[in-house]
Amino acid sequence: MISPDGRYYLAGLFGEPGLALLDLWSPEAGIKRVLPDYGKKDDKLPVYKMPHLEGWAMAGDYLFVPAIGKHEVLVIDRQKWQLVKAIPVTGQPVFVMARPDGRNIWVNFAFPDNHQLQIIDVKDLSLIKNPDARQSRAAHGIYPRGEHVWVAARDDNQVIVYDTETLQEITRLPAHTPNGIFFSSRAHKIGL
Numbered sequence: 001m002i003s004p005d006g007r008y009y010l011a012g013l014f015g016e017p018g019l020a021l022l023d024l025w026s027p028e029a030g031i032k033r034v035l036p037d038y039g040k041k042d043d044k045l046p047v048y049k050m051p052h053l054e055g056w057a058m059a060g061d062y063l064f065v066p067a068i069g070k071h072e073v074l075v076i077d078r079q080k081w082q083l084v085k086a087i088p089v090t091g092q093p094v095f096v097m098a099r100p101d102g103r104n105i106w107v108n109f110a111f112p113d114n115h116q117l118q119i120i121d122v123k124d125l126s127l128i129k130n131p132d133a134r135q136s137r138a139a140h141g142i143y144p145r146g147e148h149v150w151v152a153a154r155d156d157n158q159v160i161v162y163d164t165e166t167l168q169e170i171t172r173l174p175a176h177t178p179n180g181i182f183f184s185s186r187a188h189k190i191g192l
Contacts, residue, residue: 007024058078059105061078063075072088073086073096089109091113102122103121105119138151139151148164157177
């Protein structure tokens with residue numbers, strides 16, 4: 001992930017805890033490890049899906065990261081690069097998506113909990129809602145502008161559209177096995 005301001009490059013580390021952070025304003029300073037001991041002594045859980053392409057989110061002063069192999073979303077302070085909170089969630093999170101104004105974070109999950117969505121309130125770092133995806137495999141959400149989030153329901157051949165203010169489902173659009181949903185507006189954004 002590249003931070004929206006283009007300053008920081010972050011990478012997950014496959015097979016080991018923590019993240020690698022490079023400050024692109026000072027690349028000569030090298031790589032800094034973030035959370036190098038997180039989960040190091042915990043039992044390893046099977047990983048059913050690896051986050052990729054916009055799987056993390058920045059909102060306010062925080063970085064939200066899916067904890068691979070755990071049922072948590074990690075909240076990291078963007079100034080100190082330290083863990084603020086590990087928010088327990090219903091399953092192994094794959095994608096955490098920030099609403100464009102940063103007010104909340106939408107979380108979807110790997111199998112077997114991939115029919116669920118959860119929403120985190122950025123203001124107090126708590127879970128506020130579990131929208132009903134009606135047993136659809138929900139993945140790869142995107143915000144066309146901000147008032148709606150579109151979520152792929154591949155196995156149901158649909159895209160589910162939710163209102164980001166009321167958190168209610170608006171409609172379902174037919175789509176042949178949707179997986180990623182990518183609008184051309186993404187081409188003009190840093191940090192994806």
